[in-house]
Amino acid sequence: MTRGRGIRRSAALAVALGLGLSGSLVAGPAGAEEKEGPTVRWGACPEDVAAEAAPVVLECGTVPVPKDYADPGGDRIELMISRLASTNPDKRRGTLMLNPGGPGGSGLSQPAFLANRGIPSEVLDTYDVIGMDTRGIGRSAPVACGFTPEGPYFANIPPYAVDDAAVTARAKVVKEVAEQCARRDKDGVLRHLTTANTARDLDRIRAALGEERTSFLGYSYGTALGAAYASMFPGRSDRIVLDSNIGDTHLDRDGMRRYALGVEQTFPDFARWAAARHDSYGLGRTPAEVRRTYFTLAERLDEKPVDGFDGNVLRQLTFGYLFKEVQYAKLAQHWQALKSGDTASVRAADAGGRAADTPPSLDNQLSVFLAVSCNDIAWPTSVDTYRKGVAEDRARYPMFGAATANIMPCAYWPYPPAEEPVAIDDEGPRNILLVQNLRDVPTPHVGGKLLRQKFADRSRLVSVDDSGHGVYVYGDNPCALNTTTRYLVDGKMPGKDTFCRAG
Secondary structure (H helix, E strand, C coil): CCCCHHHHHHHHHHHHCCCCCCCCCCCCCCCCCCCCCCCCCCEECCHHHHHHHCCCCCEEEEEEEECCCCCCCCCEEEEEEEEECCCCCCCCCEEEEEECCCCCCCCCCHHHHHHHHCCCHHHHHHEEEEEECCCCCCCCCCCCCCCCCCCCCCCCCCCCCCCHHHHHHHHHHHHHHHHHHHHHCCCCCHHHCCHHHHHHHHHHHHHHCCCCCEEEEEECHHHHHHHHHHHHCHHHEEEEEEECCCCCCCCCHHHHHHHHHHHHHHHHHHHHHHHCCHHHHCCCCCHHHHHHHHHHHHHHHHHCCECCECHHHHHHHHHHHCCCHHHHHHHHHHHHHHHHCCHHHHHHHHHCCHHHCCCCCHHHHHHHHHHHHHHHCCCCCCHHHHHHHHHHHHHHCCCCHHHHCCCCHHHHCCCCCCCCCCCCCCCCCCCEEEEEEEECCCCCCHHHHHHHHHHHHHEEEEEEEEECCCCCCCCCCHHHHHHHHHHHHHCCCCCCCEEECCC
16 A cells, blocks of 8 residues: 555544435425334444444344335335433433434444533433434445445545646546446435435434424535425424535535635634644744745645655645644644654654554445535536636645645435425524534635525524534534533524624
């Protein structure tokens, strides 16, 4: 394996935690009208899920759903879900479904993750908390395009395109990727992975759990899924919390390009952190000097990589480590080692990430991200469009724009979207709480503002003066925590949009 390849994969995958149908479907409750359906038989979770959840003990079960909602009587697939049941029947309100993001993130252990991280016990009393592997993921009819660590496609964030020729070269790679995914789609599941179908699955799960309505807490791409559910099934949605919003019910090219905006807005926090620690890391005495170090180092590595680490690796690495302040020290260590140009130092800095280089689920995660993103909406097909976008964003967002505007396999995806993306429905109940950090790499604050505009009076926006990806329980802002907990437990929606100060 080329040195540095593992760490660049890990950095790019951070966004997943946190992306061809025939016929025509309406963005409504298609196939979900069954009055009587299967109920969930709970039992022990698979050993690896149980181990990841420990010391919390989860129950697991399966729910059958149509593979193709245009043919509801046809083939079925099984979805695995998990439950952390309320132990307080006097306080129990119903179910709280979770989604960790992606698309491509496994959510079976998420109820335990939130419990272990300290989600207020009142929330656990109020709900049976439901995790799941959504269609195509993990133990729910998993798909795989056959991506390997040694192959040319190892991250869903495109590589930084230093010039037009780099976009042209990447086009050849992603064209083969799209064709490879089509060849591997032997059972026909890949083409049915869409946000709309996953929202329909949520309603099947709700029915199988015997609930008239369900609450939902989704992070990152999970906000697109939650927005789709609340729009397709407004009367069956209870309390909806959408945390770190991408801005719509799907990820499109504009949404991907906003990742670069998120880098520009978040990087100053790291730059201030590093400047205050210049005597330790030597990256610059001021934030401006730290920023210059980034560009100088990236350009030097473009010309002369160090032990397999080139400029693209540095950019991907920085993108991934900006997700949380707790990762800043490791990012600074990597920069320091690469700046020295010493191979031994680079290997020492990289050693800490070796154990998690290439998770077994990498192929599955990458494949689901592609399938959902490409199936949800038609992407531009002209290479010239991507060349133009890369040139624009290289100037507009110089730190990372030439990566996120680069060409994706969606440009050559063999399956045209079977339906339009789910349209936001602003006429349902006022039950959507949007929570958003001001500075967030993959989901900048504008994503929350976009959904607030689209949901109009159905929603309220909580803007948090903080940096990082994920707010509720993932972050440490007391105002955001308290506001969200009050809504989930007592149903107290803020009367107006709320600003939570830092700390």
